[in-house]
Amino acid sequence: MEWEKIVGANIKRLRKERGLSQETLAGEAGLAMRHLGRIERGEGNPTVELLGKLAEVLNVHPTAFYRET
Numbered sequence: 001m002e003w004e005k006i007v008g009a010n011i012k013r014l015r016k017e018r019g020l021s022q023e024t025l026a027g028e029a030g031l032a033m034r035h036l037g038r039i040e041r042g043e044g045n046p047t048v049e050l051l052g053k054l055a056e057v058l059n060v061h062p063t064a065f066y067r068e069t
Contacts, residue, residue, distance in 0.1 A: 005042030007051075007065045012040040014058045014065075029053040 015025050026036040027067070030053060038044035048062075055062040 001068075004045060005065070006068060007046070008040045008042040008044070009069070010065045010067060011036075011054060011058075012069075014060060015040075018058060020058075025054070025057060029058045030061060 004035050015022070022040070023033050026033040029036070029050070032051065035044060039046050050064050051065060055064070058064075
């Protein structure tokens with residue numbers, strides 16, 4: 001199981017479901033758009049703090065990022 005890819009795919013899916021661009025989500029979560037892109041591709045390793053910020057902006061519990069689809 002590649003958790004980085006699962007987390008990234010879920011962040012991307014949730015972002016798109018809410019109609020947010022990478023730029024908007026990154027800005028509201030306080031990170032660089034490039035960093036968000038790496039996370040969504042499963043190439044980045046977000047901290048727990050960052051996952052919490054993304055969850056707040058996306059209005060989900062952080063565990064939503066770990067659901068296998």
